[in-house]
Amino acid sequence: QSVLTQPPSASGTPGQRVTISCSGGGSNIGTNTVNWYQQFPGAAPKLLIYSSDQRPSGVPDRFSGSKSGTSASLAISGLQSDDAAHYYCAVWDENLNGFFFGGGTKLTVL
Amino acid sequence: EVQILESGGGSVQPGGSLILSCAVSGFSLETYAMSWVRLAPGKGLEWVSGISNNGGSIYYSDSVKGRFTISRDNSKDTLYLQMTSLRAEDTAVYYCARDWRWLVQGRLVYWGQGTLVTVSS
Numbered sequence: 001q002s003v004l005t006q007p008p009s010a011s012g013t014p015g016q017r018v019t020i021s022c023s024g025g026g027s028n029i030g031t032n033t034v035n036w037y038q039q040f041p042g043a044a045p046k047l048l049i050y051s052s053d054q055r056p057s058g059v060p061d062r063f064s065g066s067k068s069g070t071s072a073s074l075a076i077s078g079l080q081s082d083d084a085a086h087y088y089c090a091v092w093d094e095n096l097n098g099f100f101f102g103g104g105t106k107l108t109v110l
Numbered sequence: 111e112v113q114i115l116e117s118g119g120g121s122v123q124p125g126g127s128l129i130l131s132c133a134v135s136g137f138s139l140e141t142y143a144m145s146w147v148r149l150a151p152g153k154g155l156e157w158v159s160g161i162s163n164n165g166g167s168i169y170y171s172d173s174v175k176g177r178f179t180i181s182r183d184n185s186k187d188t189l190y191l192q193m194t195s196l197r198a199e200d201t202a203v204y205y206c207a208r209d210w211r212w213l214v215q216g217r218l219v220y221w222g223q224g225t226l227v228t229v230s231s
Contacts, residue, residue, distance in 0.1 A: 035217055037155070044205055044221035045147070045155060056219070088155050090216055098169055099145070099216040104154035 003028055004089055004102035011108040017077040020105045022089030024070050028100065029091055034072040036065055037088045037101075045088070049074060076107075084109045112136035112220045116206045119225030126196050130225060132189040132206030140164070140184035143209035145218060146191050148202035148227075158204070159191065160214035169214055174200075196229045203227075 005023040012018040022034065036049035047056055049065035052072060064075045072091075076083055089102040118130040132144070145160040159180040160169045168180055179192040189206055203226050207218035 037218075039149075039155070044223055045207075045218070046221070047217065047219055050210075050217045086154070090155075090157070092216055096172075098171055099157040099160060099214070101147075101155040101157060 002103050003093055003096065003100040004091065006087075006089060006102040006105045008103065009106050009108065011110055012076075012079045013110045014079055014081060016079045017075060018079055018107065019076075020074045020087050020089075020107070022072040022074070022102050024072075024091060026070060027095035028070075028093040029067065029072055030070040031094050032092045034065065034067055035090045036072075036074045037090060039086045039088065039104075048087070079109055081109045083107060112208070114206050114208065114220055114222035116204065116222045116225040119204065119227045121228045121230065122196055123231050124197060124229055126229070127192070127194045128196065128227060130191040130193065130204055130206075130227070132191075132222060134187050134189070134206075134208070137208070138184075139182065139187040139189070141212065143167075143212055143214045144182065144189045145207050145209065145214065145216070146180065146189075147205045147207055147218070147221075148200075149205070149224070150199070150202040153202075156202075157216065160209070160216075161189070162214055163212035167214060193227070196227075198229050201227060201229045 033051040037045040039045040052067040146158040203224040208220040210217040
């Protein structure tokens, strides 16, 4: 069973706002900040959000992150066709003493 | 410009061994923690191992503990992953990634393009 749970898929139409959830536990999301990664097929992952709600330079402000308790969310507003990708949450787990990715969410732009 | 280049991937039989290398440039390896992350066919990202800037802290996922060894040679700006007792489920693209500072925290700011490891008879 995964440490972090994400929906396997999400979808939206251009211009819409979509959110992707990430559910964990007290020893991971409940204790540490969450990072989000974006990955296109055949490409390396890219850091999209760090420290739960911070954007690296160059990441559009259409992407935002939040955390509450043992859950985190990634929101994408003004959805664009080239946002279609896999999105992963990731966090350090204090009990398991390791770093974990969620199962990933495949975003489809209809 | 930061560059990360993995090498050493290939095909190996179950039970075999392989050593991956990760050469970096554009920054001093001794300043940063590094991790290996893999993507198996049809699966999601899996963090494999991480090492602090000076090698003083090393971590492994349960799936590779006891079989894989991470190491680094800061004088050569190179990270390694020694893989033994390989299994079919180790088949994946292996990425080398740099953390944002000296501790293993999983804020992986820079990534290589990956090297493919295939374990099959």
